[in-house]
Amino acid sequence: MAAIKLHVLKPSVNNMAARVFVRAAKLDFTEDDVYGKTRSKEFLAMNPAHMTPMMEAKGLPKGVMWESCAIMQYLCNKHELSKFYPVAPAKRAMIDSAMFYLIGTLYPYVARATYPALGFPQYAGEVGASNLDAAHKSEAQNAAMAAVAEPLDVFHKFYMDGKPFIGGAKPSIADIRLAATLEFLAVVDYQLPGWAKTYMAAMEKSLGKAYAEPAADVRGYISYVKSQKK
Numbered sequence: 001m002a003a004i005k006l007h008v009l010k011p012s013v014n015n016m017a018a019r020v021f022v023r024a025a026k027l028d029f030t031e032d033d034v035y036g037k038t039r040s041k042e043f044l045a046m047n048p049a050h051m052t053p054m055m056e057a058k059g060l061p062k063g064v065m066w067e068s069c070a071i072m073q074y075l076c077n078k079h080e081l082s083k084f085y086p087v088a089p090a091k092r093a094m095i096d097s098a099m100f101y102l103i104g105t106l107y108p109y110v111a112r113a114t115y116p117a118l119g120f121p122q123y124a125g126e127v128g129a130s131n132l133d134a135a136h137k138s139e140a141q142n143a144a145m146a147a148v149a150e151p152l153d154v155f156h157k158f159y160m161d162g163k164p165f166i167g168g169a170k171p172s173i174a175d176i177r178l179a180a181t182l183e184f185l186a187v188v189d190y191q192l193p194g195w196a197k198t199y200m201a202a203m204e205k206s207l208g209k210a211y212a213e214p215a216a217d218v219r220g221y222i223s224y225v226k227s228q229k230k
């Protein structure tokens with residue numbers, strides 16, 4: 001039996017990050033597609049947060065864990081994968097900062113901008129999940145789309161700062177998380193700045209099939225969603 005079982009939803013970029021990582025790191029893993037099962041009694045018994053990606057692995061205190069960045073951090077620690085997650089505290093701090101900034105700031109904007117088009121449920125308390133009319137919802141979606149530009153620029157100017165990747169010459173786990181996130185913006189035809197297009201291409205070139213295979217699932221879903229709108 002493989003050491004790692006990843007429970008995944010293939011159209012999701014949160015999942016894509018972990019899926020790219022286990023491939024790029026050449027870890028021993030299997031994948032279980034849990035579409036339609038995350039709220040089942042069995043799944044909730046393991047994971048009351050019903051979140052994917054969820055990793056099942058021996059040695060974890062509860063047998064499972066979720067949160068894509070934490071999964072990548074744990075696997076890097078366990079398998080000493082310093083090429084994806086530097087060990088020196090100051091360098092590691094930058095990778096952690098980039099990932100927290102992504103999850104806490106960029107991702108909520110990306111979700112509000114893209115989830116309506118992806119047909120994903122929006123978060124409680126947000127305009128998109130409310131009973132407000134379509135005009136209000138579209139205004140909120142456009143505001144979120146406009147807000148994406150600032151954190152994107154921060155990734156470029158602060159975290160990358162002239163280097164090809166946040167990780168330097170090679171992609172780090174923060175790069176895997178960022179590139180996967182940006183994949184969703186295609187569903188709203190978001191015009192990525194030139195540097196981001198170059199960056200995405202460099203990610204795919206550097207990681208090869210490890211990136212392309214999970215990306216194909218996300219891109220396939222986006223193409224399907226777009227074809228339904230025509």
Ligand SMILES: N[C@@H](CCC(=O)N[C@@H](CS)C(=O)NCC(=O)O)C(=O)O
Pocket residue numbers: 009012013014015038039049050051052053066067068069103
């Ligand atoms: N911050 C989390 C987000 C995970 C997340 O939102 N997962 C969604 C898919 S995009 C999910 O599993 N939803 C299924 C459910 O809630 O039942 C991560 O990076 O892993």
